[in-house]
Amino acid sequence: MVMNSQTYRGRFAPSPTGPLHFGSLIAAVASYCQAKSNNGEWLLRIEDIDRPREVPRASDDIIRHLELFGFNWDGPVTYQKNRIEHYQAAFDQLIQQQRLYPCACSRKDIAKLNPFGIYPGTCRNGIPISEKSNLSWRIRTESNAVEFLDRIQGQVNCRLDLEVGDFVIKRSDGLFSYQLAVAVDDALQEISEVVRGYDLLDSTPRQIFLQQQLDYTSPEYAHHPIAVNSNGIKLSKQTFAKAIHEKEFGLAIYQALEFLGQTPPAELQFESVELIWTWAIRHWHLNDIPHYESIEVQN
Numbered sequence: 696m697v698m699n700s701q702t703y704r705g706r707f708a709p710s711p712t713g714p715l716h717f718g719s720l721i722a723a724v725a726s727y728c729q730a731k732s733n734n735g736e737w738l739l740r741i742e743d744i745d746r747p748r749e750v751p752r753a754s755d756d757i758i759r760h761l762e763l764f765g766f767n768w769d770g771p772v773t774y775q776k777n778r779i780e781h782y783q784a785a786f787d788q789l790i791q792q793q794r795l796y797p798c799a800c801s802r803k804d805i806a807k808l809n810p811f812g813i814y815p816g817t818c819r820n821g822i823p824i825s826e827k828s829n830l831s832w833r834i835r836t837e838s839n840a841v842e843f844l845d846r847i848q849g850q851v852n853c854r855l856d857l858e859v860g861d862f863v864i865k866r867s868d869g870l871f872s873y874q875l876a877v878a879v880d881d882a883l884q885e886i887s888e889v890v891r892g893y894d895l896l897d898s899t900p901r902q903i904f905l906q907q908q909l910d911y912t913s914p915e916y917a918h919h920p921i922a923v924n925s926n927g928i929k930l931s932k933q934t935f936a937k938a939i940h941e942k943e944f945g946l947a948i949y950q951a952l953e954f955l956g957q958t959p960p961a962e963l964q965f966e967s968v969e970l971i972w973t974w975a976i977r978h979w980h981l982n983d984i985p986h987y988e989s990i991e992v993q994n
């Protein structure tokens with residue numbers, strides 16, 4: 696089937712919790728090549744919903760680096776902090792559907808009851824009046840499995856009620872949860888495919904479940920392996936703060952392509968970012984991405 700030019704829409708959605716690093720560059724390169732090789736659009740969304748975790752100037756810094764890497768996004772950059780009305784509307788709809796209930800449990804309370812942090816449903820049937828302060832809101836999960844075919848990792852089936860429990864939609868500090876914001880944004884921005892790291896695979900059934908409750912269409916999903924150090928810890932320190940030459944940016948894209956199972960010719964690593972992108976988009980194969988959870992790289 697030939698896709699028409701407007702059918703595909705992808706996105707890159709960094710959280711401004713620090714500068715762009717090699718781990719986040721991989722997600723940017725994968726989603727960008729997948730969108731551009733499908734003649735699609737690629738949106739940039741800054742996920743600044745979690746205000747307490749935001750690092751000052753990180754958003755601007757990420758955007759500046761993406762420009763230096765030669766990424767071209769379609770339309771204006773969107774910021775979750777400017778989209779609260781959409782999350783509120785989704786929240787109101789779920790309240791109306793009687794899908795949500797207030798919860799007085801702290802993380803510590805839950806950890807005491809379940810070492811894996813699976814919410815045991817303590818407040819499902821109401822909470823004592825005396826405890827009603829700083830409440831979060833949770834969604835009632837169901838016993839039928841959420842199923843989807845990940846384009847890299849294969850079939851995923853998740854029993855949310857057993858594996859996650861009723862999860863938070865609005866936090867006790869009044870902020871909407873990441874799960875709600877992403878489910879709403881991906882649907883309202885009409886993202887057709889989400890390409891992102893394996894560390895978010897766990898979140899996907901929650902986002903699909905929310906989209907189902909809200910009568911939204913879900914995108915397709917593809918979760919690539921994440922880069923870890925020799926201790927198996929996700930890379931987050933290898934930033935590009937010191938890079939100034941185009942060659943250094945080109946080399947990093949080249950390394951991200953290799954990480955993603957693509958086979959750029961050796962001489963390409965010394966070329967301009969423009970040439971590297973031309974090659975990368977023309978030769979991009981999603982099927983060549985290794986089906987692993989993570990791959991170790993030199994720190």
Ligand code: GLU
Nearest residue numbers: 708709710742877891895
């Ligand atoms: N904001 C998330 C992160 O930076 C990514 C969310 C997503 O791609 O859905 O880890």
